[in-house]
Amino acid sequence: EAGVAQSPRYKIIEKRQSVAFWCNPISGHATLYWYQQILGQGPKLLIQFQNNGVVDDSQLPKDRFSAERLKGVDSTLKIQPAKLEDSAVYLCASSSGSAYNEQFFGPGTRLTVL
Amino acid sequence: AQSVTQPDIHITVSEGASLELRCNYSYGATPYLFWYVQSPGQGLQLLLKYFSGDTLVQGIKGFEAEFKRSQSSFNLRKPSVHWSDAAEYFCAVGADSNYQLIWGAGTKLIIKP
Numbered sequence: 001e002a003g004v005a006q007s008p009r010y011k012i013i014e015k016r017q018s019v020a021f022w023c024n025p026i027s028g029h030a031t032l033y034w035y036q037q038i039l040g041q042g043p044k045l046l047i048q049f050q051n052n053g054v055v056d057d058s059q060l061p062k063d064r065f066s067a068e069r070l071k072g073v074d075s076t077l078k079i080q081p082a083k084l085e086d087s088a089v090y091l092c093a094s095s096s097g098s099a100y101n102e103q104f105f106g107p108g109t110r111l112t113v114l
Numbered sequence: 115a116q117s118v119t120q121p122d123i124h125i126t127v128s129e130g131a132s133l134e135l136r137c138n139y140s141y142g143a144t145p146y147l148f149w150y151v152q153s154p155g156q157g158l159q160l161l162l163k164y165f166s167g168d169t170l171v172q173g174i175k176g177f178e179a180e181f182k183r184s185q186s187s188f189n190l191r192k193p194s195v196h197w198s199d200a201a202e203y204f205c206a207v208g209a210d211s212n213y214q215l216i217w218g219a220g221t222k223l224i225i226k227p
């Protein structure tokens with residue numbers, strides 16, 4: 001079974017530039033999460049999808065971050081414009097169903113904003 | 115609101131020695147508790163989880179954890195660590211809504227040869 005795929009693995013941009021991350025969850029997983037993990041901290045949920053609908057985006061800075069999962073499969077997370085404090089690892093995870101099922105994580109995208 | 119505290123930022127253990135990583139949670143009812151491991155260059159992986167029942171839960175890779183309600187703790191243990199156990203370990207508690215997880219800050223495990 002293929003795992004959660006993310007790309008790119010690394011990205012370096014300058015502040016005020018834009019960047020996009022892509023995630024392909026495990027086939028058949030309805031729930032998809034995007035997390036932000038700042039160095040020395042645990043993952044912080046940015047947005048949760050159930051199929052192609054948003055379940056929770058209360059912690060997504062909507063003035064600069066956006067995410068979509070148009071066909072209920074893969075997803076993109078965009079930052080525009082980026083700030084220095086956006087430097088972090090962006091993790092994508094997926095799970096089946098809507099209970100406390102195991103979340104499967106991708107390897108993450110390490111973003112550095114200069 | 116729920117919260118998770120992992121008091122140790124990093125722990126150093128000799129290979130073959132026993133390990134205990136601490137996790138304390140704040141939650142009014144019976145919590146859903148998880149331990150995940152993040153190895154270098156790899157995604158987070160579930161080690162074990164506690165929902166109810168037996169308070170000692172077994173996980174993968176020889177890990178176990180014990181839920182102690184009186185101490186609001188869910189400590190992770192392993193009787194004998196291997197160099198491959200060097201990683202960062204995260205404790206998490208289930209949030210009230212949408213089956214989300216509240217994560218601790220993690221404990222980095224360093225293995226001495």
